[in-house]
Every structure is written in C-alpha cells, then in structure tokens.
Amino acid sequence: MSLTAARQDRPELQGILQEIVDSGFVGVQLRVHDRHGEWVGRAGARELGGTDGPPLDGHVRIGSNTKTFTATLVLQLVAEGRIGLDAPVADHLPGFGLDRRITVRMLLQHTSGLFNFTGEYVADGTVVPGIPATISGKAWVDKRFTTYRPEELARLALSKPARFEPGTDWSYSNTNYVLARLLVEEVTGRSCAEETRERILEPLGLTGTVVPDASPEIPEPHARAYYRYEDADGQETVDVTRHDPSWISAGGDMISTTRDLHTFVSALVGGELLPAPLLAEMCTPHPKAGYGLGVFAQDTECGGTVITHNGGLAGHAALMYATPDGGTTLTAALNYVDDAALSLAGAFQEATRKLVAEVFCAGRAGVSG
Numbered sequence: 001m002s003l004t005a006a007r008q009d010r011p012e013l014q015g016i017l018q019e020i021v022d023s024g025f026v027g028v029q030l031r032v033h034d035r036h037g038e039w040v041g042r043a044g045a046r047e048l049g050g051t052d053g054p055p056l057d058g059h060v061r062i063g064s065n066t067k068t069f070t071a072t073l074v075l076q077l078v079a080e081g082r083i084g085l086d087a088p089v090a091d092h093l094p095g096f097g098l099d100r101r102i103t104v105r106m107l108l109q110h111t112s113g114l115f116n117f118t119g120e121y122v123a124d125g126t127v128v129p130g131i132p133a134t135i136s137g138k139a140w141v142d143k144r145f146t147t148y149r150p151e152e153l154a155r156l157a158l159s160k161p162a163r164f165e166p167g168t169d170w171s172y173s174n175t176n177y178v179l180a181r182l183l184v185e186e187v188t189g190r191s192c193a194e195e196t197r198e199r200i201l202e203p204l205g206l207t208g209t210v211v212p213d214a215s216p217e218i219p220e221p222h223a224r225a226y227y228r229y230e231d232a233d234g235q236e237t238v239d240v241t242r243h244d245p246s247w248i249s250a251g252g253d254m255i256s257t258t259r260d261l262h263t264f265v266s267a268l269v270g271g272e273l274l275p276a277p278l279l280a281e282m283c284t285p286h287p288k289a290g291y292g293l294g295v296f297a298q299d300t301e302c303g304g305t306v307i308t309h310n311g312g313l314a315g316h317a318a319l320m321y322a323t324p325d326g327g328t329t330l331t332a333a334l335n336y337v338d339d340a341a342l343s344l345a346g347a348f349q350e351a352t353r354k355l356v357a358e359v360f361c362a363g364r365a366g367v368s369g
Helices: 011-022 063-079 104-109 138-142 150-158 174-188 192-204 258-269 276-282 345-364
Strands: 027-034 037-044 226-231 234-239 296-299 305-313 316-322 329-335 337-339
Touching (some): 011 027, 011 037, 027 258, 027 345, 063 192, 063 258, 063 305, 104 174, 138 234, 150 174, 174 192, 258 305, 258 316, 258 329, 305 345, 316 345, 329 345
Parallel strands (some): 226 337
Antiparallel strands (some): 027 037, 296 305, 305 316, 316 329
C-alpha cells in the first residue's frame, strides 16, 4: 500500500515490492523522491507470520550505509585541515603499528589491503574467519550480545597478513572503517557518535537516526529481523532484532529510517555537508570496484549514474541511492530471515537492480550523467 496513492499511482513500484516479498523477504518499505514528488509504499509483513505491513517510516539497521556517514565525518575533518587525505594514518594512530604507506584515502576507498576483521572471502571460495561474533550459525546467535571495542577489532585485523600492498588493489574491508572511527575520535577527542550527532544528524534534523555503539536496542516502530541456523536438533529461526552491533562498529552499526536516509543522501550530494572539491573526490570511483570514498558511483542501465551505498545486518537491510544532483532518490528498508549461506543475496541484488532501473531509468526521468 502507498501513503501517497491518492496523489500518484505507481503500480510498477508496488509490483516490484511484491516481487521482493515473493522472493523470500518478510517485508519491504520504499521511499522515492523524483520529478513526480514523493512516493512511499510497502509490501509484506512487519514480522514472520504477521498480517500488519512493515512500518512506513520504521527504524532499520542500515548496515554498511554507516560507512557513508563515517566517510563524511572524516572528509569534514579533511576540509578543516585537521586530517590530510593522503597523509599516513599512522601519524594519528601511532599505537597500532600500521604500515606508513596506508593513507586516510586508502581507508575510505578500501585500498589499504588490511584484513577484514569480519572474515575474508578468498578467490578460491574459502573463508578466513574473523572475530567470533561473525562465526555463522548458532555460534553467532549465542554471541550476539557480546560487546567489542573498536581497538579490539582493529588489533585483531592487524594481527593477520595484509591482502596486498597498500594502494595496489581494492578489497572491501570493515577494518578500514573501524580505523576511520578511531581516527575521528583521536583527532577530535570525542566519540564518533557525538561527532556524528553534532556534524550531521542535528544540522539535518535526522531525528530517526541513531549511533547505538554497543546498545542492542532499536527505537520503535520497526520491523522484526531474523536469523536461521541448523544444528543437531534441526533448523531454528531466531528473532535477532535486538543484538549488540559493536561487532561491526563504524562499518555498519547505525540505525535510521528511509526518510532520514533520503534527507542525508540528498544533502550530501547537494553539497550541504562537504565542500565541492571533496565531494567530487568522494564520488570519484576506483576503477576496479566503482567505490569512491564511502560511496559507490554506479552506472545505471540507461547510461546515467547514481551515488549509492547499501547495507545488510542480521535480518535488516537498507538501500540508499541518489542522482548526482540529488533530484531523484530511492531509499528502502527490508526485513528478512538471514542465514550463514546468505540465501537471499541473489534476490537482494535482483531486487535492487529492478528498483534502480524503474526509478532512475523509466522514461529516463531525473537521470543525471
């Protein structure tokens, strides 16, 4: 159902939402801002076995969309001359034994080569495990209220061999953004949460966005999140809506709403948070992966470009897309049953492809090159 169906009929969007639910997701809520105005819709359920739809602007764990907020903080400090974008991270964090070739830019763009503390997927299909909280199955469920400090995560990652020489390749690593958090805290003398509130949340009026640190709570209203595992007793599905997100830290711990994500990404690309030269740096993609500094610059099927980051975290996921001029945005919240096999990964990718094609390419409305 749509909040604004009386003003505009978007059956094509509603149909894609239903396809997402039919593919296995419990529920999905979508917000689109484009030349037609605002459209808000939903499909599916707030909880497994329920009949109520997901809340129309409910809170959701946004996963790796957190990285865009963290990168914005770092780049604001670069703008103030307090951090050098191409300076060694070790200058500010001398106690970690970091390779002095690793720069701030490399952290934000995932070109540092540092081991990913949540586990590395090797080309041959094997997995090098990370912290205990990221072990799959019942072990994850049992440890979901364990608290980790960012220094602990960083030191674990730095105890492992690097993936490659700094700056020579690209590999997505949550370690980069834990170090970015520590960098912000070292330079400002305040917590990353305090800096996020003062520099981004309060100026933009993002009242539905939270930096929880180690708190397992999520504000109401919200849809429920689940994790499924198998053991000797069979298959179990557990409600994991509440869990301690400190295991992912600034790589993915934040909570927000589709309205707040729209406000944030449109303000970001609109130049409200960063000076133009740094915003341009942020949105300039690495040739291997299309990743800039905390965002992807993604080509659409119709020849345009969108600035984006998505994220999933233990049964919750969020989408965030905008044209470079901010004229069109797409933000979404999903709730689902997660598992060790990432069974819904393919459906998630197909859902985002269809939504992006419909919003940014149908009639080529609002697409910026």
